[in-house]
Each structure stands twice: as C-alpha cells, then as structure tokens.
Amino acid sequence: MSWKSVMLCGLLIASLAGGARAQGPAPPSTLKEAFKDSFRIGAALNQAQFEERDERGTRIVTTQFNTISPENVLKWESVHPGPDAYRFDAADRYVAFGEKNKMFIVGHCLVWHNQTPRWVFQDDKGEPLGRAALLERLHDHIRTVVGRYRGRIAGWDVVNEALSDDGSLRPTPWLKLIGEDYLAKAFEFAHEADPRAELYYNDYSLENEAKRKGAVELIRKLQARGIAIAAVGLQGHDKMGWPTLAQQSATIEAFSALGVKVNITELDIDVLPAATRQPTAEVSQSAQAQDKLNPYASGLPDEVQQALAKRYGDLFGVFAKYRGVITRVTFWGVTDADSWLNDWPVKGRTSYPLLFDRNGEPKPAFEAVIRAAAPKAP
Ligand code: 9MR
Numbered sequence: 001m002s003w004k005s006v007m008l009c010g011l012l013i014a015s016l017a018g019g020a021r022a023q024g025p026a027p028p029s030t031l032k033e034a035f036k037d038s039f040r041i042g043a044a045l046n047q048a049q050f051e052e053r054d055e056r057g058t059r060i061v062t063t064q065f066n067t068i069s070p071e072n073v074l075k076w077e078s079v080h081p082g083p084d085a086y087r088f089d090a091a092d093r094y095v096a097f098g099e100k101n102k103m104f105i106v107g108h109c110l111v112w113h114n115q116t117p118r119w120v121f122q123d124d125k126g127e128p129l130g131r132a133a134l135l136e137r138l139h140d141h142i143r144t145v146v147g148r149y150r151g152r153i154a155g156w157d158v159v160n161e162a163l164s165d166d167g168s169l170r171p172t173p174w175l176k177l178i179g180e181d182y183l184a185k186a187f188e189f190a191h192e193a194d195p196r197a198e199l200y201y202n203d204y205s206l207e208n209e210a211k212r213k214g215a216v217e218l219i220r221k222l223q224a225r226g227i228a229i230a231a232v233g234l235q236g237h238d239k240m241g242w243p244t245l246a247q248q249s250a251t252i253e254a255f256s257a258l259g260v261k262v263n264i265t266e267l268d269i270d271v272l273p274a275a276t277r278q279p280t281a282e283v284s285q286s287a288q289a290q291d292k293l294n295p296y297a298s299g300l301p302d303e304v305q306q307a308l309a310k311r312y313g314d315l316f317g318v319f320a321k322y323r324g325v326i327t328r329v330t331f332w333g334v335t336d337a338d339s340w341l342n343d344w345p346v347k348g349r350t351s352y353p354l355l356f357d358r359n360g361e362p363k364p365a366f367e368a369v370i371r372a373a374a375p376k377a378p
Pocket of ligand 1: 281283
C-alpha cells in the first residue's frame with residue numbers, strides 16, 4: 001500500500017467506521033497525530049536510521065514518531081568498550097537526530113547482564129571484582145554516560161531485565177558481586193547525574209503473574225528507599241495469543257496502583273511459530289533453523305496479515321483505555337526488515353512483527369492502530 005493510499009484509506013475508514021454518524025473529519029494519517037492526546041509514540045532506531053543513511057526508514061521515523069529509543073548504541077559494550085575507553089560518536093549522532101527532530105529522547109540502558117563486556121566484572125588479573133570496586137565502576141559509567149547527555153536524554157532505562165520468570169532477582173554478575181542493592185545504587189547514581197531525567201525499570205514478561213509480583217515488590221522496595229521511579233517499561237515482545245488482553249490490563253493496573261506510569265517500550269508481535277517453550281525475550285535462547293519454523297519466507301498470507309491487524313487493534317484498544325497511565329508506546333524497530341525477530345531465536349527467518357513492511361509501506365496493522373486511537377462512537 002502506498003502513502004497516497006494511506007491517506008485515501010483514512011477517508012475510507014471514516015466512511016466505514018462512521019456509518020450512520022455525521023460525517024466528521026478524516027482520521028489522522030500518522031501515528032503521532034492519532035495519539036497526540038494519549039501518549040507519545042516511538043520506535044527503536046538502528047544506526048542507519050538516525051544517521052539518515054536509510055532514507056526510507058528515516059522518513060518513516062520523522063513522519064510517524066515523536067520519541068526514539070536507541071536499539072544498541074547506548075548499551076555498555078557500545079559506549080564503554082574498555083576500562084578506560086568511552087566511545088560516544090554513534091550515541092552523539094543518535095541524540096543529535098532526536099534534538100533536530102524535537103523528539104523525546106530515551107536512553108537504553110545503563111545496567112543489564114547482556115551486551116556488557118566481561119571485563120566490567122573482573123579485576124586486572126581476571127578475578128571477580130569485589131563489591132566496592134564494581135560499585136565504583138558502575139558509578140563512573142552512569143556518571144559519565146548520563147552526565148554527558150544531561151538535560152538532553154529525557155528518560156533512562158536504568159535497570160533492564162533484573163528479574164527471572166519466577167519473580168526473583170535474576171542471578172546476574174551485578175547481583176552476585178554487589179548484592180540486592182545494586183538496583184537502588186544504579187537509580188541513585190542516575191538521579192545524581194541528571195536530577196531531571198525520568199528513570200525507568202524495564203523488563204519483559206511482566207504480564208505473567210509471578211514475574212509481575214516480583215516487579216511490584218521490587219518497585220515498592222525502591223520507593224521505600226526514596227527512589228523516584230517515573231515508569232515501569234513493559235517491553236511488549238508479544239505473540240498472537242500472549243499476553244491476553246486481561247493480562248495486559250491487569251499489568252498496567254498493578255503498576256499504576258504503585259503511583260508509577262507505564263511505558264510500552266519494545267513493542268512487536270511475533271506471528272511465526274513458537275521456537276521457545278515459553279513466551280520470552282531472553283536473547284541467550286536459540287533454536288535450530290527448520291523450514292516449518294519459517295513458514296512465510298515468500299510472503300504473509302492475507303489471513304495472517306488480517307489477524308495481526310486485529311491483534312494490534314485489540315492491544316492498542318487497551319493502551320488507549322489506559323491513556324492516563326501510559327505515557328509512551330515504542331515499537332522495537334521501524335520496518336519488518338529491521339526487526340531483531342528475523343534472527344531470534346532462530347537465525348534467518350522472515351518475520352512480520354511491526355507496522356511497516358519490508359518496502360516501508362504501512363500494513364493493515366497500521367490502519368488498525370490508527371483506528372484504535374479514535375474515540376469510540378457512543
Ligand atoms: O534489538 C537488539 C538486537 O539488535 C541486539 O542484537 C540484542 C542483543 O542483546 O538486543 C536487542 O534488543 C533487546 C533490548 O535491548 C532489551 N530487550 C530485548 C531486546 C530484544 O532482544
């Protein structure tokens with residue numbers, strides 16, 4: 001579908017959805033316009049997009065979105081590859097792109113167990129670092145990275161994926177070497193480096209009850225220490241049947257009850273056959289490539305395309321209902337061609353998780369999302 005047909009489509013939707021209603025204005029043709037009274041809407045960018053080498057991708061970003069997240073360039077291994085080496089060239093370009101386009105700029109992420117080099121947890125003899133030394137290293141990292149973009153990056157994923165599926169703290173090197181308070185320390189260091197930045201806890205599968213309970217407990221403990229968490233990020237690496245709409249609503253309500261906002265931070269919907277036992281976004285999982293796991297290599301059948309559109313519409317129906325709690329919905333990628341799901345957990349699959357197809361054209365799911373923004377007829 002071309003851009004021209006999207007505009008026409010707006011008119012068509014108005015006449016179909018409007019039915020007997022008096023002819024109103026055509027629905028908006030961009031995501032940021034459609035949701036302007038609800039929440040910010042964004043995408044995670046790869047380097048070619050914020051460096052404007054992917055012209056088509058960049059154009060979609062500047063037309064459709066008002067907030068951006070960095071898919072990889074602000075992770076520890078990218079900005080702090082060696083003990084005395086910081087490298088900010090790519091991250092600087094990411095932030096400059098966001099400023100040029102007047103976008104709400106997100107930082108992702110300060111503390112994680114992935115994409116963090118091994119040296120971070122070791123002394124110069126290769127032995128595990130002690131608590132004090134690792135805290136000092138963490139402090140230096142956060143002060144340097146957050147401090148560099150003080151007043152420019154508006155919100156930070158301070159800690160990413162600290163919980164296991166059962167809701168207990170994940171046994172990462174951070175936990176083992178520092179102890180439970182590594183999370184509190186990370187938030188304190190981030191607040192000290194930029195007192196005005198919003199600070200977030202970000203994780204996947206919080207829609208499952210056990211993990212959600214663990215996250216609620218975690219946020220409560222941090223709040224009891226006086227830490228101001230602005231929002232919990234629900235990554236939203238969703239499947240066609242997971243989470244249910246009831247799980248989605250219950251999760252938003254559970255965090256809202258703690259007095260924090262909710263951001264949907266890494267949204268995509270996987271239509272391919274499951275290759276892991278449980279829905280997860282654990283990047284260390286992998287599965288062997290097989291034809292039956294890659295059924296749509298030559299195109300997405302119309303019925304699946306329509307089912308994806310309905311699923312997106314249903315989820316955005318829930319997001320729109322909680323517009324007072326949700327402040328941002330960010331997709332993890334711009335077009336289907338960019339998505340990490342083409343290579344995870346099986347390498348080389350053809351995945352269809354986003355709103356724009358491999359040619360950068362909006363899919364039926366795009367229209368379904370725009371429709372979900374419209375106030376319902378009484
Ligand atoms: O999309 C990212 C991909 O390019 C990287 O190879 C991967 C490696 O860890 O990380 C992906 O992003 C992840 C995000 O940072 C945290 N939540 C899960 C995301 C998908 O794996």
